[in-house]
Amino acid sequence: ENANLLQMQKDSLAQKLQETQVRNAQLETRLSDVEERLESSRQEGESFRKSLRSLLELLDGKIFELTELRDSLARLLEDGSS
Amino acid sequence: ENANLLQMQKDSLAQKLQETQVRNAQLETRLSDVEERLESSRQEGESFRKSLRSLLELLDGKIFELTELRDSLARLLEDGSS
Amino acid sequence: ENANLLQMQKDSLAQKLQETQVRNAQLETRLSDVEERLESSRQEGESFRKSLRSLLELLDGKIFELTELRDSLARLLEDGSS
Amino acid sequence: ENANLLQMQKDSLAQKLQETQVRNAQLETRLSDVEERLESSRQEGESFRKSLRSLLELLDGKIFELTELRDSLARLLEDGSS
Numbered sequence: 003e004n005a006n007l008l009q010m011q012k013d014s015l016a017q018k019l020q021e022t023q024v025r026n027a028q029l030e031t032r033l034s035d036v037e038e039r040l041e042s043s044r045q046e047g048e049s050f051r052k053s054l055r056s057l058l059e060l061l062d063g064k065i066f067e068l069t070e071l072r073d074s075l076a077r078l079l080e081d082g083s084s
Numbered sequence: 085e086n087a088n089l090l091q092m093q094k095d096s097l098a099q100k101l102q103e104t105q106v107r108n109a110q111l112e113t114r115l116s117d118v119e120e121r122l123e124s125s126r127q128e129g130e131s132f133r134k135s136l137r138s139l140l141e142l143l144d145g146k147i148f149e150l151t152e153l154r155d156s157l158a159r160l161l162e163d164g165s166s
Numbered sequence: 167e168n169a170n171l172l173q174m175q176k177d178s179l180a181q182k183l184q185e186t187q188v189r190n191a192q193l194e195t196r197l198s199d200v201e202e203r204l205e206s207s208r209q210e211g212e213s214f215r216k217s218l219r220s221l222l223e224l225l226d227g228k229i230f231e232l233t234e235l236r237d238s239l240a241r242l243l244e245d246g247s248s
Numbered sequence: 249e250n251a252n253l254l255q256m257q258k259d260s261l262a263q264k265l266q267e268t269q270v271r272n273a274q275l276e277t278r279l280s281d282v283e284e285r286l287e288s289s290r291q292e293g294e295s296f297r298k299s300l301r302s303l304l305e306l307l308d309g310k311i312f313e314l315t316e317l318r319d320s321l322a323r324l325l326e327d328g329s330s
Contacts, residue, residue, distance in 0.1 A: 008090040015097035022104045029111040036118045043125050053324050054136075054243055060317050061236050064310060065229060071306050072225050078299050079218055135242050136325055142235050143318050146228060147311060153224050154307050160217050161300055172254040179261040186268045193275040200282045207289050218300075 005087050005090060008087060008094055012090055012094045012097060015094060015101055019097055019101045019104060022101060022108060026104060026108055026111065029108065029115060033111060033115045033118065036115065036122055040118055040122045040125065043122065043129070047125070047129060050324065051243055054239070054321075057317060057321055057324070058236065058239050058243065060313075060320075061232070061239070064314050064317065065232050065236060067306075068225070068229050068232070068310050071303060071310065072222065072229060074306075075218070075222050075225070075300075075303055078296065078303070079215055079222065132242065133325055136239075136321070139235060139239055139242070140318065140321050140325065142231075142238075143314070143321070146232050146235065147314050147318060149224075150228050150307070150311050150314070153221060153228065154304065154311060156224075157218075157221055157300070157304050157307070160214065160221070161297055161304065169251050169254060172251060172258055176254055176258040176261060179258060179265055183261055183265045183268060186265060186272060190268060190272055190275065193272065193279060197275060197279045197282065200279065200286055204282055204286045204289065207286065207293070211289070211293060
């Protein structure tokens with residue numbers, strides 16, 4: 003009878019272990035998936051900011067050129083009124 | 085003897101189960117942490133793009149106003165040469 | 167005979183004087199016309215430059231606003247990468 | 249006596265003629281001076297407007313380039329949110 007009881011307990015443990023291992027494997031799959039998405043999101047964000055930095059430099063150039071144009075207009079007005 | 089063997093197998097299964105459950109708990113903690121970071125990264129990205137969209141609208145306004153200024157200058161030149 | 171000669175010289179002088187006075191009147195008309203055009207051209211030039219000065223101030227404003235927009239973009243990029 | 253009177257009238261006419269001719273010469277000098285200034289003012293105005301037309305073309309270029317930059321930013325925002 004003791005042996006029967008032990009066999010039942012053993013079977014129950016074996017089943018619980020299997021279930022826990024399955025759950026484990028699922029968690030690991032999900033974790034690696036989410037980590038991949040986080041890394042890809044980080045890389046996209048970096049590439050996005052890199053493109054924005056290029057646009058910022060372009061904008062700096064345009065503002066500089068508009069300022070030169072503004073100075074030319076100011077000079078023209080000064081020459082014209084002298 | 086059979087009972088002894090079963091007891092040993094049972095103990096071994098019980099230990100493995102405990103280890104797997106510990107690993108499970110660790111994985112769940114890590115998963116919820118990474119999911120939190122992914123969600124926070126998504127929210128930051130969204131708020132970042134929202135700010136950029138505001139800047140884009142501002143830029144649209146500035147380009148429109150520069151175009152009006154350009155048209156005023158063109159009209160001034162046309163009137164001046166007639 | 168002397169009186170006849172004098173009369174002829176006097177008539178000739180009177181005619182020359184009249185011609186010169188006519189020419190004089192024409193010159194004065196033309197002069198006042200050209201002076202009027204010069205003054206009107208001066209006033210147009212002044213009003214033209216005044217309008218240009220307004221456009222220059224508008225352009226200054228637009229450049230200032232573009233620079234503020236540029237600074238907002240730069241700040242956004244700094245916050246985003248920290 | 250008649251000859252005396254004619255001589256006096258002739259002298260008076262000769263003097264008036266001379267005065268009118270002097271006035272004439274002065275008017276012609278002044279006229280050519282004012283005409284010169286009008287022509288020079290016209291040429292300055294033309295050269296001024298030519299410079300302004302160059303600035304207008306430059307401004308067109310800058311507005312075009314700012315619009316391209318704006319479109320790049322808009323595209324970046326569209327790609328980033330898909």
